[in-house]
Amino acid sequence: MALALSSILLSILLIILLPPLLFLTWYLRVSRTLPNLPRIPIYVSILGLWSSMGQDEIYERWFRAPLEKHGAVLVWFAGRWSVLVSRPDWLTDMFRNEHIYAKAGSQIKIPHAVIATLVGDNIINAHGENWKVYTGIMKAGLQKKVFETTSLLKQSRKLVDVLIDLQKEVGANRGILIMADVQKWAVDVMSENFLDLDLKKTNPHQSLGQPNGAVRIEALQSIIKATLFKPMYFSFPDLDHFPWLFPSRKSAYNTMREFDNCLYTMIMAMLHKRTQINPTQSKDMVSHMLGEAYTSGRITEKQFRDNLKITFLTAHENAQQLVTSMFWQLGTRVDIQDRLREEILDTAKTHPNPSQEIINGLPYLTAVVLELLRLFPPVCQLINRVALRPALLGGELPIAKGTFVGWNAWAVHSNPDIWGEDAREFRAERWGESVEEMQGRFRRETVRGTYIPFNAHKRKCLGQGFALLQVKILLFVLLGRVSWVVDPAYRLKMTPVSVFLLGLDDVC
Numbered sequence: 001m002a003l004a005l006s007s008i009l010l011s012i013l014l015i016i017l018l019p020p021l022l023f024l025t026w027y028l029r030v031s032r033t034l035p036n037l038p039r040i041p042i043y044v045s046i047l048g049l050w051s052s053m054g055q056d057e058i059y060e061r062w063f064r065a066p067l068e069k070h071g072a073v074l075v076w077f078a079g080r081w082s083v084l085v086s087r088p089d090w091l092t093d094m095f096r097n098e099h100i101y102a103k104a105g106s107q108i109k110i111p112h113a114v115i116a117t118l119v120g121d122n123i124i125n126a127h128g129e130n131w132k133v134y135t136g137i138m139k140a141g142l143q144k145k146v147f148e149t150t151s152l153l154k155q156s157r158k159l160v161d162v163l164i165d166l167q168k169e170v171g172a173n174r175g176i177l178i179m180a181d182v183q184k185w186a187v188d189v190m191s192e193n194f195l196d197l198d199l200k201k202t203n204p205h206q207s208l209g210q211p212n213g214a215v216r217i218e219a220l221q222s223i224i225k226a227t228l229f230k231p232m233y234f235s236f237p238d239l240d241h242f243p244w245l246f247p248s249r250k251s252a253y254n255t256m257r258e259f260d261n262c263l264y265t266m267i268m269a270m271l272h273k274r275t276q277i278n279p280t281q282s283k284d285m286v287s288h289m290l291g292e293a294y295t296s297g298r299i300t301e302k303q304f305r306d307n308l309k310i311t312f313l314t315a316h317e318n319a320q321q322l323v324t325s326m327f328w329q330l331g332t333r334v335d336i337q338d339r340l341r342e343e344i345l346d347t348a349k350t351h352p353n354p355s356q357e358i359i360n361g362l363p364y365l366t367a368v369v370l371e372l373l374r375l376f377p378p379v380c381q382l383i384n385r386v387a388l389r390p391a392l393l394g395g396e397l398p399i400a401k402g403t404f405v406g407w408n409a410w411a412v413h414s415n416p417d418i419w420g421e422d423a424r425e426f427r428a429e430r431w432g433e434s435v436e437e438m439q440g441r442f443r444r445e446t447v448r449g450t451y452i453p454f455n456a457h458k459r460k461c462l463g464q465g466f467a468l469l470q471v472k473i474l475l476f477v478l479l480g481r482v483s484w485v486v487d488p489a490y491r492l493k494m495t496p497v498s499v500f501l502l503g504l505d506d507v508c
């Protein structure tokens with residue numbers, strides 16, 4: 001009798017469990033069309049759910065050995081197995097041949113997902129005709145030959161003022177968290193230089209110096225970042241199909257819509273005001289160019305909104321990340337700070353308000369920023385291309401049509417076969433002595449696929465020149481006024497950096 005009961009229970013259990021098990025086996029299967037490469041265990045993609053391991057530790061433990069040996073691995077990313085590449089010649093092939101390895105962002109891969117709602121179809125993730133249209137409209141605004149340094153200097157000085165006040169407030173015995181103010185600074189710089197959202201002192205959009213949360217569109221950025229990178233939803237975006245089941249997804253969609261509407265309303269108000277004040281004024285900002293294309297019918301309202309959002313996001317968060325890493329790196333290596341400060345103070349004597357040429361002519365400053373980008377590439381990994389036809393990557397690795405492929409910049413930048421045994425050390429001197437030498441090496445390594453913080457070839461970053469200038473100017477101002485050390489209690493992770501700021505004489 002007891003035996004019969006237990007076998008009935010077992011059968012019921014099997015009937016209940018079998019369909020989900022079969023479904024999971026099918027869902028997680030590795031397609032036969034994928035190349036024969038080592039596979040990163042799937043649990044690594046959701047490790048963040050139960051482990052506090054940083055991305056650097058995860059990379060060392062699971063990625064480094066197979067990537068350095070095979071040049072590529074299979075990785076579970078955004079709901080499918082994809083090919084992650086780190087061999088420079090294969091990367092160069094991928095970057096050069098966009099007609100084969102076409103951009104296919106989340107709007108193509110997972111159009112229903114929260115992240116696709118956020119970014120839509122834009123200049124970074126579009127392919128073909130749409131990309132040509134967006135580039136034709138926006139490129140001139142992103143790649144201005146001469147960027148005005150006055151406002152960059154002013155905003156950098158303001159960030160330093162805010163940090164000094166913060167340190168005074170907490171007292172000399174406690175470290176300060178710099179992340180929130182760095183984000184505000186990055187958002188303000190982007191708003192003023194690309195979107196024309198800075199309207200002087202009374203500007204309600206300027207967030208630096210205001211309490212956290214005072215400027216809603218800036219505050220939304222922290223919510224968006226925390227929402228997007230939740231490991232479970234990031235790795236299994238199919239869960240986004242069920243917002244009625246997961247209340248956090250419902251609120252994620254609402255946040256993305258709020259950001260979209262908030263930005264659209266602000267830009268439309270700015271454009272309206274501009275037309276009323278001076279309709280003939282030159283329109284050299286990305287937001288003006290997009291506005292003009294929208295009102296003349298060259299792009300739809302959705303395309304207008306999507307490209308505004310990507311400009312907002314990409315033009316602030318990469319600089320924000322780089323500066324946060326900079327605070328950590330230079331706060332643990334005071335010798336670099338000292339050497340850089342010497343160069344800066346020397347220049348500031350004759351150029352207290354340096355132009356773009358003066359800033360870009362400083363060799364050690366240039367080398368430090370290039371080295372920061374090597375060791376802390378803000379865009380560390382991207383898998384946003386799809387093979388449009390069967391291909392042999394680099395003439396060696398068979399890639400079937402429809403396979404998603406991507407790259408990992410840290411893998412390339414930290415490989416000792418490429419950068420030498422000291423690849424993981426910060427050594428600005430490796431870039432050379434003169435600025436010309438450094439720029440030459442920067443160009444060569446980019447073309448070879450061995451230095452890819454801004455990607456390379458056809459789809460490389462269009463904001464590179466501005467981003468480099470922005471970070472150099474901040475360093476110029478920051479090092480002229482303060483020195484800092486990282487709070488000894490802080491461990492490097494993808495968490496806020498806490499520093500002790502020590503004031504210097506006001507020079508810059």
Ligand code: HEM
Pocket residue numbers: 123124125135142194311314315316318319322377378379382384452453454455458459460461462463464466467468
């Ligand atoms: C430190 C700062 C920055 C870094 C590290 C960075 C990095 C990158 C990378 C890696 C890509 C290639 C993305 C891909 O392959 O899908 C890219 C593309 C792009 N970036 Fe940046 N970026 C930075 C700042 C900026 C800024 C300030 C702007 C100005 C709005 C900008 C605009 C763009 C655009 C428009 C593209 C797309 C180019 C195309 O596909 O034609 N970036 N960036």
